Amino acid sequence: xxxxxxxxxxxxxxxxxxxxxxxxxxxxxxxxxxxxxxxxxxxxxxxxxxxxxxxxxxxxxxxxxxxxxxxxxxxxxxxxxxxxxxxxxxxxxxxxxxxxxxxxxxxxxxxxxxxxxxxxxxxxxxxxxxxxxxxxxxxxxxxxxxxxxxxxxxxxxxxxxxxxxxxxxxxxxxxxxxxxxxxxxxxxxxxxxxxxxxxxxxxxxxxxxxxxxxxxxxxxxxxxxxxxxxxxxxxxxxxxxxxxxxxxxxxxxxxxxxxxxxxxx
Numbered sequence: 001x002x003x004x005x006x007x008x009x010x011x012x013x014x015x016x017x018x019x020x021x022x023x024x025x026x027x028x029x030x031x032x033x034x035x036x037x038x039x040x041x042x043x044x045x046x047x048x049x050x051x052x053x054x055x056x057x058x059x060x061x062x063x064x065x066x067x068x069x070x071x072x073x074x075x076x077x078x079x080x081x082x083x084x085x086x087x088x089x090x091x092x093x094x095x096x097x098x099x100x101x102x103x104x105x106x107x108x109x110x111x112x113x114x115x116x117x118x119x120x121x122x123x124x125x126x127x128x129x130x131x132x133x134x135x136x137x138x139x140x141x142x143x144x145x146x147x148x149x150x151x152x153x154x155x156x157x158x159x160x161x162x163x164x165x166x167x168x169x170x171x172x173x174x175x176x177x178x179x180x181x182x183x184x185x186x187x188x189x190x191x192x193x194x195x196x197x198x199x200x201x202x203x204x205x206x207x208x209x210x211x212x213x214x215x216x217x218x219x220x221x222x223x224x225x226x227x228x229x230x231x232x233x234x235x236x237x238x239x240x241x242x243x244x245x246x247x248x249x250x251x252x253x254x255x256x257x258x259x260x261x262x263x264x265x
Contacts, residue, residue, distance in 0.1 A: 049230035054237065057230040064214070069238045071215040072203055075131055076242055079138020080199035080250075084192055086139070087146025094147075095154040095180065096172050105151070111144040116205050124210040134215075137206030142195035149191025153184025189254040196250045200243035216242070 031051050038048050045053055058065055090108075094101035120137055127133040157180045165175045207217025216239045223231035 046227060046229055049233055053230040054233045057228070057234040065219070065234065065238060068214055068216045068219050068235070069242060071213055072200075072207065072217065072239060073242045073245070075134045075206070075215070076138055076199045076203040076246055078131075079135045079203060080142055080196055080246060082135065082139045083143035083146055083195050083199065087143045087191070087195070088150050088188060091147045091150035091154065092176060092181070095151055096176060101151075105147075108144055108147050111140050116141055116202060117208075120206055120209045123206070127210075129210050129212040133210035134203055134206035137210070138199045138202035141202030141205075142199040145194040145198065146188070146191040149187045149194070150184060153187025154180045156187070157183045185258045189250075189258065192250050192254065193247055196246040197243050200239060200246060203242075204239055 034048075035051060037043070038050055049057075090104075094105055116137060119140070120133070123133040123136045123140075127136055154176070165179055170178070203215075204217040204220070207215045208221055211218050216235045219235040220232055220239075223229075223235065
C-alpha cells in the first residue's frame with residue numbers, strides 16, 4: 001500500500017500540469033499574505049505598497065517598463081551566453097591539463113570572492129558606459145558556477161570506461177569528447193541553471209553604475225531616489241521575471257537538446 005501511495009505521489013508530482021498550477025497557487029498565496037500583512041499592520045505605501053499599487057505603477061508607463069525589461073534581458077542573456085561558452089571551454093582545458101588547473105582554477109575563485117559592486121566601477125573604466133560593461137558584470141558573476149560544475153562533471157566519469165578508452169588507445173581529446181563531456185551533461189546543466197539566475201543579478205548590479213540607457217537597474221535607482229516605492233517594486237518584479245525566464249529557457253532547452261544523456265542518468 002505504501003509503495004502504491006509513493007508511486008502515486010511521484011506520478012502526480014511529475015504531471016505537467018503540476019509544474020504550472022503549483023507556482024501559480026504559491027504566487028497567489030504570497031500576494032494574499034502580502035496584502036494581509038499590509039492591511040493588518042496598516043503599513044504606509046512608502047514602506048510597503050500594495051499589489052494593486054505595483055500594478056498601477058506598471059500601467060502608468062507600460063512602454064517604459066517594456067523597453068527597460070528588454071534591455072535588461074538582452075544584457076543578461078549575452079552575459080550568460082559568454083559565461084556558458086567560456087566556462088565550459090575553460091573547464092575542459094583545466095580537466096585536460098592538471099598543471100594548468102592548479103594554476104588557474106584558484107584564480108577563478110576571485111569571480112566569487114570579490115564583490116561585484118566593488119569591481120563594477122573598474123569595468124566601466126575599461127569598457128565604458130553602456131552594454132559592454134554591463135555584459136561584463138553579468139559574465140563575471142555567472143561564469144564560476146559553469147566552470148565548477150563542468151569540471152566536477154568531467155572528473156566524475158566512470159573509471160572503468162576511462163580505463164577501457166585508455167586500453168583502446170584513445171587520446172585525451174577523444175576521451176574528453178566521447179566520454180567525459182557526454183557524462184558531464186547533467187552537471188553542466190546544473191551550472192548553467194545557476195548561472196542563468198546570477199547573470200540577471202550581475203546585470204542589475206552593472207546597470208546601477210554603468211548604464212547609459214534606462215534598463216531596470218536604472219529605474220530602480222531613479223524611483224528609489226524619488227521615493228516611488230511602488231515603481232521600485234515593479235522594477236524588481238520585472239527583473240525577477242527576466243531571471244525566471246532565462247532560467248526556464250535554459251532548463252527547457254537543456255532537456256530538449258540533451259535528452260539522450262539525461263535519460264541515461
